[in-house]
Amino acid sequence: MNPMLTRSEAIDWTLATVADRIGDPAPLIYQRLFAERPDFEDLFVMDTDGGVRGSMLATSFDCLLGAAGNSDLPRLQLEAARMIHDGYGLRDDDIDLMFRVIRDVCRDTLGAAWTSEIDRHWQDLLTLLARLGRTPS
Template sequence: MNASLNPIERSFELAASRCADLAPLVYQRLFDAHPETRAMFRSQGSELVMGSMLALTIDAILDFAGERSGHFRLIACEVASHDAYGTPRELFIAFFAIIRDTLRDLLGDEWSAEMAQAWQTLLVEIEAMAGIAA
C-alpha cells in the first residue's frame, strides 16, 4: 500500500497500523471530555451504534479532506439530524476534534506539523459547514 500524501489520510493510515479499532479510544475520550454524551447512547447495542457512527464520520472526513466526491455531505445531513436529537452543534463539532486528538496521541512522534495544520483547517471548514463561527 502506498502511503498517502494527504496529511489527514496519512494520519488515519498510521493510526490503522497501530490500532485495529479506534472506537474505544475515541469514545473514552469523548465521554471523559463530555460526560453528558454517555447518556446519549442506549445501554444495549451501543457499541454497534458507536462503531457505525465513527466509521461513517471517518469516511466523511476522508472525503472532505480529499476528493469531495459526496460522502462529506453526510456531515451537513448529520448536523440537521443531531439538531433534531437536541445535540448542541458545538458538541457535534467537538466529535471531530476528539477524533483528531485521539489520532495525535496515538501517533505520538509521527504526528507532523503538516497533519496538525491540515486537521486545524479541516475543523475550521467543518465548523463553517455546520454554521458555527470559528
C-alpha cells in the same frame, strides 16, 4: 515521511498509521469523547451492541476523508447529521467535537510522528468541517 503532503495525503497517512499502531481507534475515541462529555454517554444507553456508535463513527470518518479530498458529499452528510442530532439536543459545536476528539486521539497515538505539517492539515480540515452543513444562525 514525504514533506509537502496534500491535505488528503496527510489525513490518509494519519489514519493508516494510527490503524497500524493500535488497530481500531473506536474505543479510544468514545472513551475520550465520554471523558470530556459524560452527558453524551447517556445518549447511547439504547445502543447495547455498539452498532449505532460504530456506524456513527464510520460516517464521521467518511466525512473526514471526503472533506480532506474536497468531495461535496460531506456537506450533505453533515447537513443531515446536524439536523437529526438537533433532535437529541445537540448543537453544531457538539457535532464538531467528534472530529476534534478523533484528531486528538490520532495526535496522542502518533506522538513524535505528529509533525507540524500534519497538525496544520488537521486544523484546516477541522475548520472546514465546522463550516459544512452548519445551520444558519
